Amino acid sequence: MKKNHETSAGRRTFLKAAAGFMGATLFGGLPFRAFAQTAALKPADRCFVFVYFNGGWDQLLALDPRDPAIFTPERVAETRILPGYDLINDSRFIERPFVPKTRPGAARSNITFGPAMSERLANHYDLMTVVRGVNMTTLAHEEGMRYFITGKRPIGAAARGSSTATEIVGQMVPTQPIPSIAYNVESYNEGYPGSANALKVSKLNDLLLTLSASTTVLDSELEKQLVDFRGQPITCEQAVYGAGGVGETYATSRGQMQQVLSGKLNEKFTFEKNTAVLGKYGLSPQGYTKNGDFDNPAGRAALVATALKEGISQCVSINLVGGLDTHFGSQLTHASNLRSGFEALGMLVDDLRASPHPSGGNFMDHTTILVYSEFARTPYINSTNGRDHHQANSCLLMGAGLKHNKVFGYTGDIAMAPALVDLKTGMADPNNGTNILPEHIIATVLASAGLDYSVTRVDPLKALLA
Known part of the structure; x- marks a missing residue:
């Protein structure tokens, strides 16, 4: 598979966090839309x-x-x-x-x-x-x-x-x-x-790395496809990911991580x-x-x-x-x-x-x-x-x-x-x-x-x- 040298801020972090949290609804079982609408964190x-x-x-x-x-x-x-x-x-x-x-x-x-x-x-x-x-x-x-x-x-x-x-x-x-x-x-x-x-x-630095945006270059076309996946298979290869639920899970994880990053929890x-x-x-x-x-x-x-x-x-x-x-x-x-x-x-x-x-x-x-x-x-x-x-x-x-x-x-x-x-x-x-x-x-x-x-x-x- 050829290398992809496109830069995309935060993508590596999204992938890492998605892999770490991968499961059903990720953050405390709270649906993402509800989480995204939460204006403030509450203990x-x-x-x-x-x-x-x-x-x-x-x-x-x-x-x-x-x-x-x-x-x-x-x-x-x-x-x-x-x-x-x-x-x-x-x-x-x-x-x-x-x-x-x-x-x-x-x-x-x-x-x-x-x-x-x-x-x-x-x-x-x-x-x-x-x-x-x-x-x-x-x-x-x-x-x-x-x-x-x-x-x-x-x-x-x-x-x-x-x-x-x-x-x-x-x-x-x-x-x-x-x-x-x-x-x-x-x-x-x-x-x-x-x-x-x-x-x-x-x-502590691991936690900061997970919660912080990254500018690391993606070095895999596969990773790029997973990050950019939107639930509608375009190629046979993407269809395989979708059939197993991997793409959907990554899409959910990506959205949730975007919300976490936008909240700047790392700070x-x-x-x-x-x-x-x-x-x-x-x-x-x-x-x-x-x-x-x-x-x-x-x-x-x-x-x-x-x-x-x-x-x-x-x-x-x-x-x-x-x-x-x-x-x-x-x-x-x-x-x-x-x-x-x-x-x-x-x-x-x-x-x-x-x-x-x-x-x-x-x-x-x-x-x-x-x-x-x-x-x-x-x-x-x-x-x-x-x-x-x-x-x-x-x-x-x-x-x-x-x-x-x-x-x-x-x-x-x-x-x-x-x-x-x-x-x-x-x-x-x-x-x-x-x-x-x-x-x-x-x-x-x-x-x-x-x-x-x-x-x-x-x-x-x-x-x-x-």
């Missing part, structure tokens, strides 16, 4: 954020700490637990768990945090529930990650079911132009139309021009990378807030921080990486809590946040001064539809094993109790918004529902 009445800490976090340092005066090195053979807070050896980290200061007008915190927790985030304890003792039933990174994303135990390493964000968008059919964004996180769709698909990007994410965002998230106009991508935890948190507050998305799934798979001599490295993620998350909650929502209250009144990792680290320290993979996990739930200032479930005082609990109360029940599993967490998130959670095949943790 979703209910928003969701899924925050992934990549690598398997040390829960002793954050959500499930232990008192080092009780779990001493002398007792480690008995308890199989060594907090090791003194091994961090950095003045930024205290050597004991802490309870955050009481917020004005709120009850005292019922949650104790480990020394790597950000004080900024801990100060929002009155919006939190910590779930401890979640049994991941796996020590493999991919399986644990996919288990928490879908709430279904993978088959081997293969994910089953849809991502929770896909379930939400598929059930709620929001009107936001990009209902779901998955930032460096896997996303799955089983059974929903293409309108429920997430826009998958690996960094919402060019933070170097937004002094308010730079100030809230401690970002410099040049960004923290050579290409100005703001590809750091604070920049990613700013992306989440922008997508929700500007009415661009209903759900954002984001890999907020990594570097946690630390098996070797790494107490300070792990603690520092955890702290950077929690600090950025604290900035996000600060922002959402301080921002009025058009439906009343603030954005945290309308936002549910799930914070998770694929598993935890062993409570004892290995021979190389690091921690290995551990099944008993913790997670953090925040915001709308949930009870707050609460701890549910626990791990045992020997090797931090996942405890059997009464799922109605979260209290110990060694004879008739049940392990807390990721599907219980996902069912709870769905139920918190009144959505159908039957896909999880378990009941939600009703004690956590507001």
Whole structure:
């Protein structure tokens, strides 16, 4: 096929976006004409954020700490637990768990945090529930990650079911132009139309590239025909495309992308021009990378807030921080990486809590946040001064539809094993109790918004529902 050297602003972007969103009606299931007639973006009445800490976090340092005066090195053979807070050896980290200061007008915190927790985030304890003792039933990174994303135990390493964000968008059919964004996180769709698909990007510049016009020259006659296709086949070749629905889908995608581009949504994410965002998230106009991508935890948190507050998305799934798979001599490295993620998350909650929502209250009144990792680290320290993979996990739930200032479930005082609990109360029940599993967490998130959670095949943790 011969090369076509005609230039056409935005065509490459249209093709790229069409391929990314290809499905039925693309933007939240809203027909294009209705979307085109929408004069202003409107934030979703209910928003969701899924925050992934990549690598398997040390829960002793954050959500499930232990008192080092009780779990001493002398007792480690008995308890199989060594907090090791003194091994961090950095003045930024205290050597004991802490309870955050009481917020004005709120009850005292019922949650104790480990020394790597950000004080900024801990100060929002009155919006939190910590779930401890979640049994991941796996020590493999991919399986644990996919288990928490879908709430279904993978088959081997293969994910089953849809991502929770896909379930939400598929059930709620929001009107936001990009209902779901998955930032460096896997996303799955089983059974929903293409309108429920997430826009998958690996960094902020990918999102800007998708939402920005392009002047790149088309280098394929086939691409030109797909872009210019109008639903009336002219040649036999075009008739083949039309018969399979490809041309029609591209035509729909092109029109919808024209509307997105005309709205200049990319400008919402060019933070170097937004002094308010730079100030809230401690970002410099040049960004923290050579290409100005703001590809750091604070920049990613700013992306989440922008997508929700500007009415661009209903759900954002984001890999907020990594570097946690630390098996070797790494107490300070792990603690520092955890702290950077929690600090950025604290900035996000600060922002959402301080921002009025058009439906009343603030954005945290309308936002549910799930914070998770694929598993935890062993409570004892290995021979190389690091921690290995551990099944008993913790997670953090925040915001709308949930009870707050609460701890549910626990791990045992020997090797931090996942405890059997009464799922109605979260209290110990060694004879008739049940392990807390990721599907219980996902069912709870769905139920918190009144959505159908039957896909999880378990009941939600009703004690956590507001």
